[in-house]
Amino acid sequence: MSDDPHILWLDQEGAPGNPLLGGKFASLAEMTAAGFAVPVGFGVTTTAYRVFMAHAGLDDKAAFVREAARRSALAEIGSARARLTDAIGATPMPGTLETAIRRNYAALEERTGRAGVPVAVRSSGEAEDLADASFAGQYDTYLWIAGADAVLRHVRSCWASMFGDAALSYRAGGGEAAAAGGDGICVGIQQMVEARAAGVMFTLDPLNGDRSKIVMEACWGLGEGVVKGDVTPSRFTVDKVTLEIVKRDVVPQAEEYRFDPTANAVCLMPLAPERGQTACIDDAEALALARLAKRIEGHRGAAQDIEWAIGADGEVRVLQVRPETVWSQRESAGLVSESRSAVGHVLARLSGGRVATAGPGQREP
Amino acid sequence: MPRMSDTPESAGTGPEAAATPPPNRGFPSPFELPTPDGAEGWEELYPYYCLISDERRAMEEGKFWFFDGMHNPEPLYPFDTIMTENWWVAASQMASRVWPIPVAMGIDQRLVNGYIYVSPNSVTDPEQIAARNEHFTRRAGHYFENWDEIYGNWAEKAKDCIARLNEIEFRPLPELEPEENVFGHRGVYSSHDLLSAYNRLIENMLEMGSYHFEMLNLGYGAYLTFREFCQQAFPGITDRTLTQIVCGIDNLLLRPDDKVRELAELAVEQNLAGVVLQHDDPDALLAAMAEADGGAEWLEAFEAAKEPWFHFSTGVGYDHSDPVWIDDLRLPFIALRGYVEALGRGEDIRRPLERLLAERQRVTAEYRALLPTDRDREAFDGLLALTCKVFPYVEDHNFYVEHWHHTIFWSKVRELADVFVAHGFLDDREDLFYLHRHEVYDALYDLLIGWATGTPPRGEVYWRPIVQRRRRIRDSLCKWTPPPALGTPPDVVTEPITIMLWGITEKTIEEWLGVDPTAAGDVLRGVPASAGKVTGPARVITRTEDLYSVSEGEILVCRITAPSWATVFGRIGAAVSDVGGMMAHTAIISREYGLPAVVGVGFATATIRTGDRVEVDGNEGTVTVLERAAP
Numbered sequence: 001m002s003d004d005p006h007i008l009w010l011d012q013e014g015a016p017g018n019p020l021l022g023g024k025f026a027s028l029a030e031m032t033a034a035g036f037a038v039p040v041g042f043g044v045t046t047t048a049y050r051v052f053m054a055h056a057g058l059d060d061k062a063a064f065v066r067e068a069a070r071r072s073a074l075a076e077i078g079s080a081r082a083r084l085t086d087a088i089g090a091t092p093m094p095g096t097l098e099t100a101i102r103r104n105y106a107a108l109e110e111r112t113g114r115a116g117v118p119v120a121v122r123s124s125g126e127a128e129d130l131a132d133a134s135f136a137g138q139y140d141t142y143l144w145i146a147g148a149d150a151v152l153r154h155v156r157s158c159w160a161s162m163f164g165d166a167a168l169s170y171r172a173g174g175g176e177a178a179a180a181g182g183d184g185i186c187v188g189i190q191q192m193v194e195a196r197a198a199g200v201m202f203t204l205d206p207l208n209g210d211r212s213k214i215v216m217e218a219c220w221g222l223g224e225g226v227v228k229g230d231v232t233p234s235r236f237t238v239d240k241v242t243l244e245i246v247k248r249d250v251v252p253q254a255e256e257y258r259f260d261p262t263a264n265a266v267c268l269m270p271l272a273p274e275r276g277q278t279a280c281i282d283d284a285e286a287l288a289l290a291r292l293a294k295r296i297e298g299h300r301g302a303a304q305d306i307e308w309a310i311g312a313d314g315e316v317r318v319l320q321v322r323p324e325t326v327w328s329q330r331e332s333a334g335l336v337s338e339s340r341s342a343v344g345h346v347l348a349r350l351s352g353g354r355v356a357t358a359g360p361g362q363r364e365p
Numbered sequence: 366m367p368r369m370s371d372t373p374e375s376a377g378t379g380p381e382a383a384a385t386p387p388p389n390r391g392f393p394s395p396f397e398l399p400t401p402d403g404a405e406g407w408e409e410l411y412p413y414y415c416l417i418s419d420e421r422r423a424m425e426e427g428k429f430w431f432f433d434g435m436h437n438p439e440p441l442y443p444f445d446t447i448m449t450e451n452w453w454v455a456a457s458q459m460a461s462r463v464w465p466i467p468v469a470m471g472i473d474q475r476l477v478n479g480y481i482y483v484s485p486n487s488v489t490d491p492e493q494i495a496a497r498n499e500h501f502t503r504r505a506g507h508y509f510e511n512w513d514e515i516y517g518n519w520a521e522k523a524k525d526c527i528a529r530l531n532e533i534e535f536r537p538l539p540e541l542e543p544e545e546n547v548f549g550h551r552g553v554y555s556s557h558d559l560l561s562a563y564n565r566l567i568e569n570m571l572e573m574g575s576y577h578f579e580m581l582n583l584g585y586g587a588y589l590t591f592r593e594f595c596q597q598a599f600p601g602i603t604d605r606t607l608t609q610i611v612c613g614i615d616n617l618l619l620r621p622d623d624k625v626r627e628l629a630e631l632a633v634e635q636n637l638a639g640v641v642l643q644h645d646d647p648d649a650l651l652a653a654m655a656e657a658d659g660g661a662e663w664l665e666a667f668e669a670a671k672e673p674w675f676h677f678s679t680g681v682g683y684d685h686s687d688p689v690w691i692d693d694l695r696l697p698f699i700a701l702r703g704y705v706e707a708l709g710r711g712e713d714i715r716r717p718l719e720r721l722l723a724e725r726q727r728v729t730a731e732y733r734a735l736l737p738t739d740r741d742r743e744a745f746d747g748l749l750a751l752t753c754k755v756f757p758y759v760e761d762h763n764f765y766v767e768h769w770h771h772t773i774f775w776s777k778v779r780e781l782a783d784v785f786v787a788h789g790f791l792d793d794r795e796d797l798f799y800l801h802r803h804e805v806y807d808a809l810y811d812l813l814i815g816w817a818t819g820t821p822p823r824g825e826v827y828w829r830p831i832v833q834r835r836r837r838i839r840d841s842l843c844k845w846t847p848p849p850a851l852g853t854p855p856d857v858v859t860e861p862i863t864i865m866l867w868g869i870t871e872k873t874i875e876e877w878l879g880v881d882p883t884a885a886g887d888v889l890r891g892v893p894a895s896a897g898k899v900t901g902p903a904r905v906i907t908r909t910e911d912l913y914s915v916s917e918g919e920i921l922v923c924r925i926t927a928p929s930w931a932t933v934f935g936r937i938g939a940a941v942s943d944v945g946g947m948m949a950h951t952a953i954i955s956r957e958y959g960l961p962a963v964v965g966v967g968f969a970t971a972t973i974r975t976g977d978r979v980e981v982d983g984n985e986g987t988v989t990v991l992e993r994a995a996p
C-alpha cells in the first residue's frame with residue numbers, strides 16, 4: 001500500500017469516493033470497499049498529473065488549449081494541441097513519480113502472482129461520471145498493457161487524452177458540467193480481466209425509463225465491442241423484482257475482442273462459429289448479473305450504468321459503475337397529476353380517461 | 366328508458382367506420398369466407414339473427430369481428446347457442462344500458478361457419494360520453510362503494526338459482542295421467558308440467574346468465590385501471606407479474622383440486638394408498654374402496670367433496686360436450702393417483718400458501734417502492750386495494766356460474782333429451798344438442814300433441830334426418846380453422862371486457878394484421894405466459910376427450926386450456942394455446958405447475974400436428990417446430 005500522494009490503491013483506506021482518483025476510480029474504490037468483485041489495482045492520482053504538468057512546465061499551454069476549446073476554436077489550435085500532447089508524451093517524469101508507478105506495478109505483480117501482469121490503463125477524469133454527465137468514452141483506455149515501461153507510456157497517453165478531440169469537444173459542449181468538474185485526471189492501473197464474455201447493464205430500461213427492469217448488453221470476449229459499438233451485442237431484459245428474464249435478443253457474433261499474442265495487442269479476432277451462434281451468457285449468468293446490478297443500485301441509491309466482465313474462471317467482475325444520466329436527470333414529476341379516490345380513478349378510466357398522465361411510457365428519452 | 370337515438374349506430378359507433386377503409390389494411394370480409402366442403406347449408410343450424418346478412422352487408426363488413434375461441438373454440442352446437450346468446454344480451458346490456466359505461470356499448474356477435482365472432486361497440490361522441498358518464502358515476506360508484514355487501518347477496522342469489530335448477534325434473538309422459546292429479550283437482554297435468562319445466566329450465570339459465578354479468582364489467586374495469594397504471598409506470602411489466610400481484614391465492618376455482626389433495630392425504634392416512642393405485646377405472650376404485658377397511662370413511666369424504674366441488678367442467682362451461690368431473694371421474698382420479706404417489710415419495714402436496722403470499726407481498730412492495738412520487742404510491746395502493754376487493758368476485762363467479770350452475774344445466778338438458786329418446790323422437794340423448802332451444806320448444810309441443818291426441822307425432826320421423834345432416838355439417842365445420850379477425854380494424858378499443866378478458870388491444874390488432882395464416886412457418890409467436898424452455902412431442906387436442914391420450918412429457922397444443930385441465934398439467938412438458946387473454950387461467954396454472962407456456966399463438970392447432978417435435982420457449986413466447994412427424 002502507499003502513503004505516497006501520487007498513488008492510491010482501490011482497496012486502500014481513504015480511497016472510496018476520494019476525488020484524487022477521479023470519478024470512475026473513486027466509484028470503483030467505493031465498490032471495492034463495499035465488497036463487490038472489482039479487479040485489483042491502483043490509481044495514479046490527479047495530484048500526480050498536476051505534479052507532472054507543473055514539473056514539465058505545461059500548465060500554461062494546457063490552460064491556453066482549454067480556453068480555446070471553450071471558445072469552440074478547436075480547429076485553430078491544431079498545432080498548439082499537437083505540441084502539448086507531444087510534450088506530455090516526451091517530457092521526463094519527476095523521478096519520484098516514475099519510481100512510485102514502477103514500485104506499485106511491481107506490488108501488483110506480487111499481489112496477482114504474475115510477473116508482467118497484463119493491466120488495463122484507464123483514464124478517470126475529475127469531471128467524469130457526475131450524476132448529470134457521464135463523459136463516457138471521452139478519455140482513453142488501453143487494454144492488456146504488460147510491464148512497467150509500457151504502463152508508464154500509457155499513463156502519459158491517458159494524460160494526453162485530456163486534450164483529444166473527443167474530450168475537448170464534449171467539455172466545450174458540456175458547458176456547465178465541465179465547468180463544475182476539475183481539470184485533473186487520474187490514471188487507473190488495474191489487473192486485466194481475461195473476459196470470456198463482457199458488457200454493460202443499466203438498472204433501468206434505457207429505452208423507456210422503466211425502473212423495474214435491468215437491461216444488459218453482452219458479447220463474447222472483452223467488452224470493448226459493446227462500448228465502441230462495433231460488435232452488435234445480445235440484449236437481455238430482466239425484471240428487477242421477480243428476477244425473470246423477460247426478453248432475450250441473442251445476436252450471432254462472428255468476431256470478438258481478445259488479446260492477440262502475435263500482434264501483442266487486443267484485436268477483433270474471429271470467433272469459433274459454434275460459440276458465436278450461441279448466447280454469450282446463459283440464463284443463470286444473466287440472473288446473477290441482474291442480482292449484482294440490483295445490489296449495486298441499492299448500494300449507490302440511484303439508477304446505474306455498469307460495465308462488467310465474466311472471466312475464464314466464471315467469476316463476474318465489476319469494471320465500472322456510474323450513475324445513469326439520461327432518465328435520472330428528468331425530474332420525475334410522477335405519474336398521477338390529480339389526487340383521486342381509487343373508485344374515482346376507475347370511473348374516470350371507464351369514461352375514457354387515464355390514471356397516469358405522465359410516466360416513462362409517455363416520454364421519449 | 367332508452368330512446369331510439371340511443372342505439373349504437375347513433376351513438377357514434379360501428380358502421381360509419383366502413384366509409385373509408387384504409388387500403389390493404391383490413392381483415393377478410395365475413396362474406397368472402399368459403400364454406401368448408403361438406404358444410405353447405407350450415408346456416409340452418411342457427412337462428413337468423415346469428416348470421417351475417419347481405420341486406421346489411423355494408424354494416425357487417427364495416428365492423429371489426431374477432432374470433433372468440435377462448436369460450437367457444439369449436440363450431441357451436443345449435444342448442445349451445447343458449448350460452449352465447451345469453452351473454453350477447455346479458456353482458457352487453459350491462460355496458461350499454463345498466464351502468465352505462467360511457468365509452469362502450471355492447472358486444473355484438475355473429476356465427477361464421479359455425480364459429481363465433483364478436484364485435485365490441487364503442488361510444489365516441491363526446492356529448493354522448495358526457496351524458497352517459499353522469500349516470501355511470503352514480504350507478505357504478507354505488508356498486509364499488511357497497512361491493513362486499515352486494516357480492517355477499519350475489520352469492521346467495523346464485524346458490525338459490527342453482528337450488529331451483531336442481532329441482533327441475535324431466536320425465537317421459539305417463540300412459541295415463543296419475544290419479545293424484547285427478548283426485549287432487551289440479552286442473553293441470555303432465556303435459557303442462559313438462560312444458561313449464563322446460564320454460565323454467567331456459568329461464569333459469571338466462572337468470573343465472575344475467576347474474577353472471579351483474580358485477581363483472583366493474584370488476585374487470587378496476588383491474589384494467591390498475592393494470593394500465595402499472596404498465597405506464599413500468600412499461601415492461603408482464604401480465605404474469607400483474608396476476609401475481611392481484612390474483613387470489615385461494616380462490617374457489619382451486620378448491621376442487623384442493624379437495625382431491627385432501628382425499629389423497631386421507632387415503633394415505635387410512636392405508637388406502639394401495640386401493641387408489643391399483644385401480645385405473647373409477648368404478649372399480651370406488652367398489653374396491655367400499656370393500657376395504659376404513660374405505661367407508663374415505664367414501665363419505667369423497668361424497669362430501671363432490672358437492673359442489675366436482676361440478677367442475679373440463680371446459681369453460683359453455684360447451685355441453687366438455688366432460689364434468691362428477692360425471693366422469695377419470696380426470697380427478699388421475700390427479701388423485703398422482704398425489705398419492707407424491708405422498709408415497711414423501712412430498713408435501715399442499716399448495717405452499719404462505720410462501721406464495723410472502724412472495725406476492727415482496728413483489729408488490731418492491732414494485733411500489735420503484736414508483737416516483739408519494740401521490741403515485743397513493744394511487745397504486747388505492748387501486749390495488751380496490752382490485753383486491755373486486756377480485757374474489759371476478760375469480761369466484763366462474764365457479765358458481767360456469768362450473769356449478771352450467772354443469773347441472775347441461776345434465777338437466779340431457780334429462781330432457783332422455784324424454785325425447787323415450788318418446789321415439791331421437792336415438793341418442795346427445796342428439797338433442799343439434800336442435801336450437803326454440804326448435805326444442807316446437808318439438809316438445811309436437812310431443813304433447815301426440816301424447817294428447819294419440820296420433821303419432823310428426824317428430825318421430827321429422828328430427829332424425831335433420832340431426833344426421835347437421836352432425837355431418839358440424840363435423841365438416843370442425844375441420845375449418847377460423848381466422849382470428851374479420852372486417853374492418855377499429856382505430857381504438859375501449860370496451861373493458863374486450864381488453865381484459867380477450868386481451869385485445871390496438872397492439873393485438875396490429876399484430877394480427879401482420880400475420881399471414883397461410884404463411885405460418887416453423888416459428889410461431891405468442892404471449893409468453895409461463896417461463897422456461899422445453900422440447901418434446903406435440904399432442905394436439907381439439908376435443909376434450911383427447912385429453913385422456915396425453916402422455917408424460919408431451920407438449921399440450923390446444924385452442925385453449927380450461928382451469929379443470931389442471932390434472933393433466935402434472936404430466937405434460939409445456940402448454941401452447943391458440944387463444945388466451947390474461948384472465949384465461951392457462952398462464953396461472955402453468956406457472957403453478959412450473960411449466961413453460963405460450964398462449965395466444967393464433968394458429969398452433971392448425972400448424973402443429975400430433976407427434977411433431979416442438980420447442981416451447983415460455984420466456985420468448987415462441988413455439989418452434991423442430992421436426993415434422995411423418996404424415
